Amino acid sequence: MAFQLPSLPYEHSALEPYIDTLTMEIHHGKHHQAYVDNLNKAIAGTTNENKSLEELVANAGAISAAVRNNGGGHWNHSFFWKSLSPAGGEAPEGLLADDINATFGSFDAFKTQFNTAATSRFGSGWAWLIRKRADYLNAYWKVVDWKQASQLYTDNK
Ligand SMILES: [Fe+2]
Structure with missing residues (x-):
């Protein structure tokens, strides 16, 4: 099962005025999508093809640079989107x-x-x-x- 670009948990415009819609569209739809596409190319036909993203990243030292860099990019971005919220800001408690x-x-x-x-x-x-x-x-x-x-x-x- 090939990896897929996750949907954002909010609209691309939801973080305006702090992060603009075009930046979000490019960052999510182009940069993150490229990590997903390149990861899928790097694992196609290999023993890594059926591993979860977490399994791949957890073994970063033992996988190819293409899988490590693109898998890491996919994981980091997936985490990053969830770390932002239109209701965010302020300070932790x-x-x-x-x-x-x-x-x-x-x-x-x-x-x-x-x-x-x-x-x-x-x-x-x-x-x-x-x-x-x-x-x-x-x-x-x-x-x-x-x-x-x-x-x-x-x-x-
Ligand atoms: Fe990024």
Whole structure:
């Protein structure tokens, strides 16, 4: 069974004005779709053909670069879409908030370190993404789904 692009859990326009519709359409419909298509090509006719995405990614060190990179891209993007919400933003609460404060000193200090890590990470399209990336990070904080993040954090603690 070939992997398929998951639908977004909201409309492409749902994160406006922080993340615009065209960015979401390109990021989901073209970038993420390309990871799915290239993953399917990379596993076709191999022993990886019937494995789950989690099985592939869990064995990242033992699979080909094409499967690792495209499988990772598919998994990361699938996770990323679920980490955003039109009702997101604000700040985490509960255990996640407590541990962020204990680890980073404050939520703002965490955001600063997160933004620094993200803007200094190598990635494709680096030259033109540098200017976009800072704006995108600022927009990200407006739509991040802290309820979802807290649930995942608590469930896996
Ligand atoms: Fe992406």
